[in-house]
Amino acid sequence: LLRCIGALDSVATASEDQKIGVEIVRQALRTPCHTIVHNAGNANAAVVVDKVLSMEGAQGYDALTDKFVDMVEAGIIDPTKVVRTAVQDAAGVASLLTTAEAVVCESPKEESAAGGGGMGGMGG
Numbered sequence: 001l002l003r004c005i006g007a008l009d010s011v012a013t014a015s016e017d018q019k020i021g022v023e024i025v026r027q028a029l030r031t032p033c034h035t036i037v038h039n040a041g042n043a044n045a046a047v048v049v050d051k052v053l054s055m056e057g058a059q060g061y062d063a064l065t066d067k068f069v070d071m072v073e074a075g076i077i078d079p080t081k082v083v084r085t086a087v088q089d090a091a092g093v094a095s096l097l098t099t100a101e102a103v104v105c106e107s108p109k110e111e112s113a114a115g116g117g118g119m120g121g122m123g124g
Contacts, residue, residue, distance in 0.1 A: 001029040033052060037061060
């Protein structure tokens with residue numbers, strides 16, 4: 001997905017809202033790589049993403065080995081259909097949310113503190 005970011009530079013925008021939309025997509029394309037790096041325990045996820053962006057071809061980051069490798073040679077590939085479907089679905093939801101007059105969201109529920117428990121009537 002990082003390799004797609006450059007294509008956004010040629011997207012013509014007619015309004016400020018469209019420019020914001022392009023920037024949202026730009027950030028969304030960075031997020032999966034950032035999340036993978038962060039979940040692998042690398043505290044410098046943004047630095048890794050920037051380095052991968054500067055690389056060419058099939059070069060990328062192997063989270064398992066914490067190394068930069070040729071992704072195809074390492075056998076790390078994303079099925080195109082899965083990635084395409086995910087991007088299309090996200091764009092569909094984003095389009096729906098931007099054209100809706102109102103959106104109802106579920107508020108986060110406060111978690112109660114876990115008690116020491118014990119069985120009732122046991123003298124404790």
